[in-house]
Amino acid sequence: MCGIAGVMMRDGRQPDSGVLTALATALGHRGPDGGGRHVAGPVALVHRRLAIIDLVTGDQPLFGPGGLALVVNGEIYNDPALRAALPAARFQTHSDCEPILFLYAAHGLDFAAWLRGMYALALHDPSTGRLVLARDPFGIKPLYYVESAAGFAFASEPQALLRAGLARAEIDPARRAELLQLKFTTGAATIFPEIRRVLPGETLVVENGRIVEHRQLARLPARPVTRAASLADLDRVLTESVALHLRSDVPYGLFLSGGIDSSALLWLMHRISGERVQAITIGYDGADADDESESALAVARAVGARCERISMTEADFWAAAPRIAACLDDPTTDAAALPTWFLGRAAAGQLKVTLCGEGGDEMFAGYGRYRRAVAPWRFFKRPARQRGVFDGISGLDLSGWREGFTAAERREARGRNPLRALQALDCAEWLPNDLLIKLDRCLMAHGVEGRTPFIDPEIAAFAFALPDRSKVSWRLGKLALRRWLAARLPAARPFARKRGFKPPVSRWIAARGARLAPLVAASPGIAAFASREAVARVFARGESQAMWSLLFYALWHANHILGIAAEGDVEAVLAAAPKAG
Numbered sequence: 001m002c003g004i005a006g007v008m009m010r011d012g013r014q015p016d017s018g019v020l021t022a023l024a025t026a027l028g029h030r031g032p033d034g035g036g037r038h039v040a041g042p043v044a045l046v047h048r049r050l051a052i053i054d055l056v057t058g059d060q061p062l063f064g065p066g067g068l069a070l071v072v073n074g075e076i077y078n079d080p081a082l083r084a085a086l087p088a089a090r091f092q093t094h095s096d097c098e099p100i101l102f103l104y105a106a107h108g109l110d111f112a113a114w115l116r117g118m119y120a121l122a123l124h125d126p127s128t129g130r131l132v133l134a135r136d137p138f139g140i141k142p143l144y145y146v147e148s149a150a151g152f153a154f155a156s157e158p159q160a161l162l163r164a165g166l167a168r169a170e171i172d173p174a175r176r177a178e179l180l181q182l183k184f185t186t187g188a189a190t191i192f193p194e195i196r197r198v199l200p201g202e203t204l205v206v207e208n209g210r211i212v213e214h215r216q217l218a219r220l221p222a223r224p225v226t227r228a229a230s231l232a233d234l235d236r237v238l239t240e241s242v243a244l245h246l247r248s249d250v251p252y253g254l255f256l257s258g259g260i261d262s263s264a265l266l267w268l269m270h271r272i273s274g275e276r277v278q279a280i281t282i283g284y285d286g287a288d289a290d291d292e293s294e295s296a297l298a299v300a301r302a303v304g305a306r307c308e309r310i311s312m313t314e315a316d317f318w319a320a321a322p323r324i325a326a327c328l329d330d331p332t333t334d335a336a337a338l339p340t341w342f343l344g345r346a347a348a349g350q351l352k353v354t355l356c357g358e359g360g361d362e363m364f365a366g367y368g369r370y371r372r373a374v375a376p377w378r379f380f381k382r383p384a385r386q387r388g389v390f391d392g393i394s395g396l397d398l399s400g401w402r403e404g405f406t407a408a409e410r411r412e413a414r415g416r417n418p419l420r421a422l423q424a425l426d427c428a429e430w431l432p433n434d435l436l437i438k439l440d441r442c443l444m445a446h447g448v449e450g451r452t453p454f455i456d457p458e459i460a461a462f463a464f465a466l467p468d469r470s471k472v473s474w475r476l477g478k479l480a481l482r483r484w485l486a487a488r489l490p491a492a493r494p495f496a497r498k499r500g501f502k503p504p505v506s507r508w509i510a511a512r513g514a515r516l517a518p519l520v521a522a523s524p525g526i527a528a529f530a531s532r533e534a535v536a537r538v539f540a541r542g543e544s545q546a547m548w549s550l551l552f553y554a555l556w557h558a559n560h561i562l563g564i565a566a567e568g569d570v571e572a573v574l575a576a577a578p579k580a581g
Contacts, residue, residue, distance in 0.1 A: 002047060002048055002074075004048075006131070006153065007166075010150060010151040027046075030050065031047070031049040035047060045061050062093065074141045075449075075451070076100070077245060082115075083099055100121065100123070109132065115136070116457060120133075133154060133198055133206070143156060144158050144190065145204070146195055146196075158329045162329075167192060170192065181398055183389065184333075221464050229462070229470065234480055242272060244456075246355075252278075252352070254279045255281070255355070256300060259292065264360070264484070277305040280310065281308070299489065299492050308346065322555050322573040323445075327444075328442075333552050338502075344442050347443075348448055352447070358455065361478070364477070370471075373418040374473070383409075389546050509544075512571075514539075516551065
């Protein structure tokens with residue numbers, strides 16, 4: 001896992017070395033094990049390395065036929081198969097990313113179709129003058145770019161482009177409205193008007209500092225095929241994916257929530273490795289907390305795993321919330337970022353790689369909205385996300401918040417039944433722009449690589465082709481995965497009601513609501529769209545997500561727009577911000 005960045009100038013000049021240094025410095029936390037740089041005429045590539053595979057010869061940039069140069073953030077899990085399929089290639093390293101160079105030399109811009117893994121990459125082809133960017137089909141690894149009069153620039157994180165002076169720290173009101181109502185933003189546009197995302201599965205071709213071509217890999221099967229599948233079939237695809245995701249030259253472990261997905265990974269890791277798995281779980285104080293850490297410890301004992309329980313307290317929340325908002329430069333107001341950040345901090349120093357359960361709900365239909373899609377009663381089949389977080393609260397200007405999501409709904413529904421349409425929509429928007437951003441930033445802030453075995457092309461193809469009745473009923477989701485786990489690890493209680501993974505943010509914020517409300521309302525970021533009265537109503541009502549969304553955005557705006565360091569606790573950071581007129 002790494003950080004990458006680069007520049008292609010339009011006027012043919014060599015990129016400014018100060019800009020390249022600024023990019024590398026801003027991405028230093030993503031690659032504390034070293035860095036590299038490639039400059040060739042108007043093109044420069046920058047790399048920061050977190051060494052996972054090939055610790056000795058795997059430094060980047062990597063170089064290939066015809067002077068090709070490559071930087072990658074990610075892991076290519078089918079590297080051994082690719083090497084075997086390229087017998088004429090003269091490999092210089094054992095890096096899992098080196099086959100990309102030879103795939104490009106052999107197949108040109110179609111090279112990404114052969115890759116199985118998580119990746120965001122940039123390749124310079126001096127023979128054609130091309131700069132090629134590509135991102136894995138599910139958007140597990142991030143990649144952003146700016147196209148300007150001066151040229152083209154890209155980086156693993158928006159904050160790097162901002163710190164290097166390649167984009168301005170301004171706000172797009174439409175994306176802000178989306179963020180606050182949905183908890184994430186959709187599509188290629190980010191909250192920064194000049195910065196865009198490379199879409200999941202997208203390949204961009206840049207020439208003379210301008211994008212000249214877009215290509216797109218499919219995430220999910222386009223045709224609505226269904227097939228009956230046995231638990232043995234499911235076991236086979238899960239085992240293969242987890243085995244691939246365990247490839248590492250450094251210590252690895254698991255984030256264990258006590259739920260179905262991470263419990264399934266724990267059992268598979270134990271069976272495949274034959275070793276005692278190292279796991280970490282998190283708990284909270286208070287009876288109202290969604291705390292499954294005791295269930296996680298019980299599951300760990302059932303397979304003989306070592307499981308460390310860490311605790312996130314109210315004091316931890318107030319101290320760390322500004323730093324968590326700062327690390328989420330492409331923002332999501334999902335409160336699950338809080339425990340993820342603390343898990344990343346706990347893993348740092350003992351693990352460089354951790355497997356995570358993200359993607360299990362999307363692939364195997366675990367959300368309530370999926371159950372509603374197959375419900376027998378018409379009134380129960382309400383469309384997903386029709387209401388925003390702040391609906392019913394006057395005094396906020398969040399108009400147009402659903403336009404991007406509505407367009408995505410229409411696009412992903414083509415040729416699909418209601419359940420598959422919802423799954424496809426979540427894989428296109430919710431997964432990459434909320435869950436995976438949260439995972440990437442909160443772990444990379446601590447130099448830890450998160451791997452997601454459920455988010456894999458083979459698992460996606462298998463799960464998406466299952467009949468609806470094998471995935472979900474109107475009462476219960478993830479049927480196939482539950483049945484599989486029940487037959488192998490009954491201690492996980494896969495048919496029990498899941499409590500959740502989120503800390504008691506509502507109680508913690510409400511306890512300080514009277515002090516927080518005026519501080520949040522005075523934030524210039526909040527005052528741009530909300531009246532003081534509206535903010536006071538949100539805190540008076542004590543609605544958990546609405547309070548956290550406002551508090552998070554005030555902290556995020558203070559750091560990423562106003563440039564206030566995330567030092568001190570929540571109240572100190574809010575007090576340091578200039579007050580809205």
